[in-house]
Amino acid sequence: MVYKLTLTLLTFLLIAPVVSAQETVAASVEATVGDPPMIDSSLIPAPPSDIKAVDTDNDHGHSITVTWELSADDGSGMNNVLSYEVFRWVPFLMDELDTLRAELARVAAEIDSVGRLTSELKDERTVVRAAISDMADQMPEAHRMYPEGGEWRLLDKVVSGVATYENTGGKNREGSDYIPDFSDLYFRVEAVTIDSTIRAASGVAGPVQSFGQWFNTGRTAVFIAFMFFGIMTVFFVMKARRGSELYVRPLAGIEAVDEAIGRATEMGRPILYVLGLGTAADVATIASFTVLGRVAKQVAEYQTQLIVPTYDPIVMSVAQEVVKSSFSDAGRPEDYNEDIVYFVTQLQFAYVAAVNGTMLRELPATNIYMGKFFAESLLLAETGALAGSIQIAGTDEIAQIPFFIVACDFTLIGEELYAASAYLGREPILLGSLKAQDYAKAAVIVLATIGLIAAQFEWNWFIELFHVVD
C-alpha cells in the first residue's frame, strides 16, 4: 500500500513539470500569434443553419441567391448577432485573371496617354484579351477542383435579421465583377457578433451553377395577355375571311356621312375630304382610306363634287387609287378625274392655310376630317364652322379629339374611326382585329369586376396575378 502510494507520488513529481512546461509553450504560441487568448465560448452565437444557394431566377445568369436560417441568437436567445458575412470559395485562378485585367487597364491607360492606338499597343491589347478569354474558359475546371487551389473570400456583409443575399456579378469577362456561368460555386455564411472574432460559421452550400433563363416567369401575365389577344385576332380574321357575318353596330358619325352627302347634292356644293397629316402607314390613315372609298362611291352615284387635298405624296397616290376604284364600283368611271385628289404641301401650317383657303372659296357643304391630326385640328375645324359647312371628324389622336368635338357636328372618337372603317369596308383584317379588341374589352370588364371584389375582400392572390416583375 505504502509502496503504491510512493510510486504514484514519484510519477506525479516526474510528470508535473513536463505538463506545466507544455501548457506554457501552448500559451506562448497563442500569445505570439496575437489572437485574443481567451474566447468565452458561451458568447459564440448559434450558427446560421440550412444554408442554400440557388441560381437567381429570371435573369441572364451570373448571379446566385444565397438564403439561410437566421442564427438562434439573432433577435432572440443571446441576441448578439450583429451581421452576417457571406463567403464564396474563389479559385486562385481568379487572382491571375485580375492580374490580366490590370494589365489590360494599363494598356488602355497607355493608349489614352499616347492619344491613339499604335500597332504595338494594339497587338499588346489583343494578346492580353486572348489571355483573359482563355483563362475565363478555364474557370469551370478551376471551380471543379474545390477545395483545392482556392480559398474562401468575403463577398459582403448583411445586417442581422436578413437571411438572404444575392451575389450578382457581370457577364463581361474583362470586368472585375465577373461571375462565370456553369461553374461550381460554393458559399458559406458566418454570424458575426460585435466582437468580430466571435463568430459562428454555417455549413457549405454548393456546388451551384448560375445560368440564364429563357422565360421570365415574372412576366407571365404579359405573355398570357399577348397570347389571348394574338389568338383572338388570328381567329376572328380567319373567321371574317371565311365570310362569316361579324356584327358591328352602326355608328352615328357614319350615318351622318350618308346624310351629309345627300345634303351636299341638294345644295349643289362640293364635299371636302381631309386625310390628315399621317403617313400611309398610320392605322388612322388606313381607316380613313376606307371611309374615303365609301364617300367617293356615293359622290359618284349622286354626281356631287369631291375635293381631296393631301399632305403626303404617298397618301395622295393611294387616295387617287381609292377614289378611282370607287367611281368604277359606282359604274361611273368616266366621271373620275385626276384633280379630285391633289397634293398641297408637306408643311403643316402651309397645308392648313391652303385647305382653309379652299374652304372659304369653295364653301363646301360638308367637310370630313379623318385620319391623324395635330395642332392644325382646331384651325381647320374652326374655319369650316365659320364657312357654315357640316363637319364630321374622326381621329385617334386623343389630344385633338376635344377640339373636333367642340367645332364639328359629329366626331368619331379614337377607336370609333377604326370601327367605322371596319363597318364600311368589311375588310377581314380590320373586322377581325376590331372583334378581337371587343373581346379584349369584355375580358377587361370581367377582370375589373372580379378585381373589385378581390380588392374588397383582400384576395391578394388574384391581384398578384397582374403583378409584373422584371
Add this chain to the structure above:
Amino acid sequence: MKKTTFILMAIVSALFLLSWILKAGSLSGETDNYILQGFLVTFSAFLTLSVLSFLYADNPLYKFAEHLFVGVSAAFWMCMGFWTTIVQNLIPRLSDGLSKFFEQQPQPGDYNFFFFIPVILGIMLLMRLSPKGGWISRWPLAFIIGTTAGLNFVRYLRSDFIKQISNTFVPLLGTEWQGIGHFFSNLDLSASGQLVAIAANWVIFLGVFCGLIYFYFSKEHKGAFGAASKVGIWVLMLTFGASFGYTVMGRISLLVGRITFLFRDWLEIIS
C-alpha cells in the same frame, strides 16, 4: 407690289432698324458684342410679332416667320442628331482616325463589328433620296417599324393594359369598411374622409366600365347596355372638357412667355 404693301414693308423695316439701334445702345454698357445682341433681341421680337400678326389676318410677315422656323428647326435637329449620335456615339466605336478627326475620345475596347450594321442600315435609309434606289430604304424602315412595334407592344401591354387593369381593382367600400352602422356614425365629409374615398373608387370603376362599354362595337347600344354607354360618353366628354381646360391653361402660359419676353427683354418695361 402694291403701294400699301410697299409702304407697310418700309415702315416695318424702319421700326426694325430703330429698335436695333436703340437696343444696341442700351446694351452697349453691358456686353462687348452689343450690336449683335441688339440685333438678336430685335429679331426675336420681330419674329414673335410676325407670328402673332396671324391673329389679325394671314400676311407675308407671318409666312416669313413660319418658313424660317420650319427651316431652322429642321436644320437644328439634323445637326444635333449628327453631333450627338453619329459623332459622339458611333464614330468612337468605329475608327480611331475618324475619332481623331472629330476630336472625340476613342473608346478602346469597344470596336465591334456590330456597329457597322447601323451604319449600313443608315446608308440604306438615305437611298430614299435616289429616284431609282428608293425601294432599298424600305428594308431599314421595315427594321425600324418592326423593332419599334415589338418593343412598344410588350411595354404597352404591360403598362397600359395589365397595370391599368390592376389599377382599377379598388375596394368599392373603401379600405376601412366596418359595416354600415359604423360608416354612418363616423360619417366624414372631408376630402380625406371615407365617403370621398368610396366615391372616388366608384367613379374610377364606373368610368372604366362605362367607357369600355361605349367602345364595345359588337352589340347594339340598347336598354341597360345603352344606358351604360351613355354614361360612358359622359365620362369621355368630362375628360375632354378637363383636357380642353388644361389646354387653355397651356396656351396662355405660352402667351405669357412671349409677352414677358417682349416686355422684359425687348422693351425693358419690366424687370
Add this chain to the structure above:
Amino acid sequence: MDNIGVIISLILIFGGLVALFYGSLKGREVDRRIIFLFIFLAVAAPILFPMTFEEKATQVVKSVFDKVENLPEGSTVLLSFDFDPAMAPEVQPMANAISRHCLEKGHKIIFMSLWATGQALLSQSLSESILPGFPEKQNLVDYVSIGYKAGNEGVPNVIITDIQKMFPTDVNSVPLDSIPIFDNIESCKDLDFIVSFGGGKPGPKEWILFVGDPGGVPIGVGVAAVVAPQMYPYLPDQVIGILGGVKGAAEYESELIRVHPKFADMDTPGLLMMGPQTLAHVVIMAFIVIGNVVFFRGRRREKKE
C-alpha cells in the same frame, strides 16, 4: 403705382366685357379679333402690374415634393428635360424648382434630355437659374449633365440596363467612368428617383413605360398642361405625382418657399404666371357666357321664324 395699374386694367377689361355682354343681349356678334384683344390685355396687364395669388400644393404635386424632401441626403436623382422652347414657359419653371429643391436637400443630380432642343434649355436653366443659388455645388460631384442622345424611346430602353452604353461621356466629353456620381450608378435601376419634364413624345410617358414600370424606379412627371389629363391614369402606382402645367409649377414653388424659407427671394415664374392665368381664365369664361347668349338668342329667333 402697381395697385393703380391693376385697378385701371381691371376696370378696362371688365368694363369692356360688360359692354360686349350688353351688345350680345341686343343680338350683336363679337368679332374674333376682339376676343384676341381681350385675352392679350388680360395676359399683359398682370405682367406689367404683377398680381399674385396664394397657392396651396394639391396632393398630386405634394407627393412629388414629399418624395424629394424625404429622400435621404446623397440620393441620386435623374431629371430629364424633354421639352423644346415652345413648351419651355410651362415646363421650365417646374424643372428649375425641383432642381433647386434636390440640390438643397443634398441629392446628386443627373441632368439629361431626350429632346435635341432640351439640351440648350437645360444648360440655360443650369447657368441662369439653378446654379447661381448654389455656388458651393461642384460639377461632376453634386450634379452632372449628360446631355441629349437621339433614339427616342430607345434611349430609356437602353439606360434601364446600362447608362454608359448610351452616354459614354457627359456633355463636356468627360468619360462617365471618371465621374464620382456614377460610382454606384450603373443603370437607371440604381437611381432613387426620376422626374421627366415634357409633354411630347418621347417624354414622361416613355419614362413610365420603359423605366418606371420595368425597373421599379419611382417616377414623377412635370408635364405641359395639354397632356396632364393623360397622365392621371398612371397615378399613384406608376407615377407618384404630377405637376400639370403652370399651376403645378406654382404649387411646387409655393410649397418650396413654405418649407425652405431661404428660397423666398428666388424667381418664381410659376407663381407670377398665375396672375395672367387667372385673369385670362375669367375673360374666357365671360366669353363662353357671351357666346352662349348669342347662340341661344339666334336659335330662339330661328324657331320664331
